[in-house]
Amino acid sequence: MAIGIDLISFYTPPFFFSLDDLAKQRGVPAEKYSTGIGQKEMSMLPPDEDVVTMGANAALQILEKTERNRIKALIFATESGIDQSKSAGVFVHKLLDLPKDCRIIETKQACYSGTFSLRAAMGLVSLEKDSQVLVITSDVARYDLHSAGEATQGCGAVALLVSEQPRLMQIETESAYISEDVMDFWRPNYRQSAIVDGQYSTRVYLHALNECWKKYSELSKRLPEHIHQLCFHLPFTRMAEKALKQLFRCKEEFQSRLSKIAPGLLYNETIGNSYTASLYLNLCSLLDFNEDNLEGQRVGLFSYGSGFVAEFFSGIILKGYNKHLLKEQHTRLLANRKRLNYQEYLDFYHFALPQDGTSFHTPYFTDGYFRFAGLDAHKRLYEKAQKEA
Ligand code: HMG
Numbered sequence: 029m030a031i032g033i034d035l036i037s038f039y040t041p042p043f044f045f046s047l048d049d050l051a052k053q054r055g056v057p058a059e060k061y062s063t064g065i066g067q068k069e070m071s072m073l074p075p076d077e078d079v080v081t082m083g084a085n086a087a088l089q090i091l092e093k094t095e096r097n098r099i100k101a102l103i104f105a106t107e108s109g110i111d112q113s114k115s116a117g118v119f120v121h122k123l124l125d126l127p128k129d130c131r132i133i134e135t136k137q138a139c140y141s142g143t144f145s146l147r148a149a150m151g152l153v154s155l156e157k158d159s160q161v162l163v164i165t166s167d168v169a170r171y172d173l174h175s176a177g178e179a180t181q182g183c184g185a186v187a188l189l190v191s192e193q194p195r196l197m198q199i200e201t202e203s204a205y206i207s208e209d210v211m212d213f214w215r216p217n218y219r220q221s222a223i224v225d226g227q228y229s230t231r232v233y234l235h236a237l238n239e240c241w242k243k244y245s246e247l248s249k250r251l252p253e254h255i256h257q258l259c260f261h262l263p264f265t266r267m268a269e270k271a272l273k274q275l276f277r278c279k280e281e282f283q284s285r286l287s288k289i290a291p292g293l294l295y296n297e298t299i300g301n302s303y304t305a306s307l308y309l310n311l312c313s314l315l316d317f318n319e320d321n322l323e324g325q326r327v328g329l330f331s332y333g334s335g336f337v338a339e340f341f342s343g344i345i346l347k348g349y350n351k352h353l354l355k356e357q358h359t360r361l362l363a364n365r366k367r368l369n370y371q372e373y374l375d376f377y378h379f380a381l382p383q384d385g386t387s388f389h390t391p392y393f394t395d396g397y398f399r400f401a402g403l404d405a406h407k408r409l410y411e412k413a414q415k416e417a
Contacts, residue, residue, distance in 0.1 A: 029154060029192060030192065030193055030194065030198045031150045031153050031154060031190065031191070031192055031194065031198070031199060032150075032190070032191075032194040032196070032197045032198040032199040032343055032346075033146075033188050033189070033190060033194055033196045033197040033199070033343070034094070034160065034189040034190065034191040034194040034195050034196060035090040035093055035094065035188075035189040035195065035196065035352060035354075036090070036186065036187070036188055036189075036196060036308065036311065036312050036315065036353075036354075037086050037087070037089040037090045037186070037187050037312075037354045037357070037358070038086055038184055038185065038186045038187070038295065038305065038308075038309055038312050038358060038361075039082050039083075039085035039086035039089075039184065039185050039187075039361065039396065040071040040082070040182075040183065040184035040185075040299045040302070040361065040362070040365075041071055041072065041073055041074055041077050041082065041183060041184075041365075041394055041396065042074075042361075042364055042365045042366060042394060042395050042396070043071065043072045043073075043074055043365060043366050043368055043372075043376065043393070044069040044070060044071050044072060044298070044299075044365045044366075044367060044368065045069065045070055045072050045367075045368045045370075045373040046068070046069050046367060047061040047062065047067050047068055047069060047070065047179055048061075048062070048068075049369075049370060049373075050178065050179060050373075053370055054174065054178070061179050063266075064266065065179060065180065065264040065265075065266050066264055066265035066266035066267075066268075066269070066293070066297060067179060067180065067264050067265060067266075067297055067300060068297050068298050069297075069298045069299075069300070070179075070180075070181045070182040070299070070300030070301075071182050071183050071184055071298075071299045071300055071302075071365070072181075072183070072368055072373060072376045072377075073168050073183045073376065074376060074393035074394050075376070075379045075390050075391065075393060075400075076390040076391065076392060076393050076394050076399040076400050076401070077393075077394050077396065077399065077400060078108075078110055078168075078400050079104075079106045079108050079109070079110060079116050079166040079167060079168065079185070080110060080116045080119045080120055080123070080166075080398075080400065080408075080410060081394070081396060081398045081399055081400055081410065082166045082183065082184060082185035082396075083104060083106075083116065083117075083120050083164040083165075083166035083185045083187065084119075084120045084123040084124055084397070084398045084410075085185065085396045085397055085398055086164065086166070086184075086185040086186055086187040087120065087124055087162055087164055087187035088124060088397055088398075089187075089354055089357055090187055090189050090354070091124060093352070094160065094189060096124075096125070096126060096127060097127045098158055098159060098160045098191075099126055099127065099130055099159075099160050099161065099162050099189075100129065100130055100131065100152065100156055100159040100160065100161065101130060101131040101132070101133070101149065101152050101159075101161045101162070102117045102120065102121055102126060102130055102131070102132045102133075102161075102162045102164065103117070103132075103133055103134075103135060103145040103148060103149055103161060103162070103163045103164070104116045104117035104120065104132070104133070104134045104135070104145075104164050104166070105134075105135045105136075105141040105142040105144070105145045105163065105164065105165045105166075105304040106134065106135075106136065106141070106165070106166050106167055106303075106304055107136055107137075107138055107139070107141070107167055107215070107303055107304065108166070108167045108168045108303070109134060109136065110408060111408070112217075115132050115133055115134035116134055116166070117132040117133065117134055117164065118132050119408070119410055120164060122410075123398050123410055123412070126162075135148075137333045137335065137337050138213065138214075138303065138333035138334040138335050138336070138337075139167075139261050139263075139303040139304055139306060139307070139331070139332060139333040139334065140261075140304075140331050140332065140333025140336075140337040140338065140339070141165075141304055141333065142163065142165035142186075142304040142305065142307065142308060142331070143307065143329075143331035143333075143339050143341075144337075144339075145163045145165070146163055146188060146190065146199070147203070147341075148161075149161035149163050149188075149190035150190060150199060153190055153191060153192055154192075157192075158192070159191075160189055160190065160191040161189075161190045161191075162187065162188075162189055162190075163187070163188040163189075163190055164185060164186075164187050164188075165185060165186050165187075165188075165302075165303075165304035165305040165308055166184075166185035166186075166302075166304065166305060167183065167184070167185075167302050167303035167304050167305055168183040168303075169181050169182050169183065169222075169263075169300060169301035169302060169303055170220060170221045170222065170377075171221050171222055171224065172221050173374075173377065176226050177222070177224050177226060179264075180263055180264045180300065180301050181300055181301065182299050182300020182301045182302055183299075183300070183302055184299045184300075184302035184305050184309060185302070185305050186302075186305040186308035186309055186312060188308060194346065195346065195348070195349065195352045196315065196345070196346060196349045196352060196353075197311075197327070197343040197344065197345055197346060197349070198343055198344045198346060199341065199342075199343045200248075200326075200341065200342045200343060200344065202244065202247045202248040202341070202342070203244070203247075203339060203340070203341040204239075204240045204241075204242075204243035204244035204247055204339065204340045204341070205240065205243075205337070205338065205339040205340075206236060206239050206240060206243070206337075206338055207336065207337045207338075208232075208236075208336055209335070210232055210334075210335065210336055211225070211335075212224065212225055212228050212229035212232045212334050212335070212336065213225070213229050213334035213335070214334070214335065220380075224334075229263075229334055230267070230270065232334075232336055233261075233263075233267070233271075233332050233336075233338075234270060234271065234274045236332055236336055236338035237260075237271055237274055237275070237330055237332070237338070237340070238274060239338070240330065240338050240339060240340035241275055241330075241340055243340070244328075244340045244341070244342075248342070250326075250342075252275070252276070252281070254326060255326050255327075255328040255342065256322075256325040256326050256327070257288065257289075257292070257314060257318075257322065257325055257326070257327040257328070258271075258272070258275075258285065258288075258289060258327070258328045258329075258330070259292055259307060259310040259311045259314060259327060259328070259329045259330070260307065260310060260329075260330045260332075261306050261307045261310075261330060261331055261332040261333075262293070262296045262301070262306050262307070262309075262310050263301045263306065264300075264301065265293040265296050265297045268289050268292075268293060268310075269286060271330065272285045272286055272289065291313060291314055291316075291317035291318045291319070292310045292311070292313045292314035292317075292318075293310070293313065294313045294316075294317055295309045295310075295312060295313040295316075295358070295362070296309050296310055296313065298362060299362075304333075307329060307330070307331050311327070311329065312358070314327070315345075315349065315350075315353055316353055316354075316355040316358060316359075317355075321350065322345040322349065322350075323345055323346070323347050323348075323349065324344065324345065324347070325344070325345050326342050326343070326344055326345075327342060327343050327344075327345060328340060328341075328342045329341055329342065329343070364395075381403060382403065385403075385405060385406045386403070387402070387403060387404045387405070388402045388403045388404075389401065389402040390402045394413070395413070396413065397412060397413050398410060398411070398412055398413065399411060399413055
């Protein structure tokens, strides 16, 4: 049975901060960010958005192209959860008017949980004829001001519709995964920003990639030339270069892979890290921007979530995939973002909600279809924006 990604779409809020501006403020050469880590801009979360609104905005675009009553589960992957008990997906389910006979769950393991959610979705689809599962990956990457991680912030959501006979990509069964308990990146419940040992986390990522690649090759009996395209979890886009260096020791092969991967980096280099969504943003960018037709090509995908759990798997791009992409909407979304000045960046960064149950109405910032309207008696309130979808 062919199961895989039927449709893919992303959303990021309509505000960004330029890394050239950050470099000026932090007194480092702009090239350190543009070349050294491969980032141009980072999306910034306004006070009236969160993982719920970003996830709902991402999924809205693909729901217009499917029969909602086939969606039997919504799996919400995030490490920026808004409640210790209630799944962010329950709010999204209501905002999107999804059918009642739909299960909802939230998954967490740093940036990895979107990949687990995708595999779980494939299992659920295989159990119920004609069913579909909506997987939403949505996150806000946030580090301390003045820390090395500051330049690798960002936010965004990717929605994946998983079904039988998908329109975009069939996911193959072979998959290599490993887990190890390491403290490379984590965020205790009492902190708004992550704690990270940046250099160590990069080494652990590459170690995990190495292990998964070896295991995948053994399992699948495929050679590197059988994998035409590669997508990676991208905390910053230069990570792709480091990953390719790890996999391809031959200079020519490395160079050819490096040029092949460029179209897949376009969304990530301007949105920044979006944790669970990052790998799927890389995939979305590859599908939207690769000049040559990708039909029949095998894409290898590497998912890494600090802490850590990692997985390497693959999929085949299907005939006619390019008729079902949302490139125009994605491009428009990025073109319409507003550039924040430094003070606005700080204001968004420092924005904090009352913690004591005081009612709060969030001022209007976003121009997305859904917004976080405020708090009342410890309850989060969401609303549809006053405009046509
Ligand atoms: P840093 O200390 O600012 O940077 O940290 P650096 O001094 O190592 O410089 C970075 C690169 O820029 C270096 O190149 C420099 O040479 C170069 P490299 O040695 O890597 O080839 N450079 C320049 N290039 C051109 N012109 C210049 C210049 N100056 C320096 N003038 C770091 C960088 C990424 C570690 C930091 O930003 C950080 O801690 N980020 C957060 C952690 C992270 O992203 N880790 C990645 C792996 S872990 C992961 O992916 C999981 C994660 O997404 C979380 C999750 O799973 O939920 C983070």
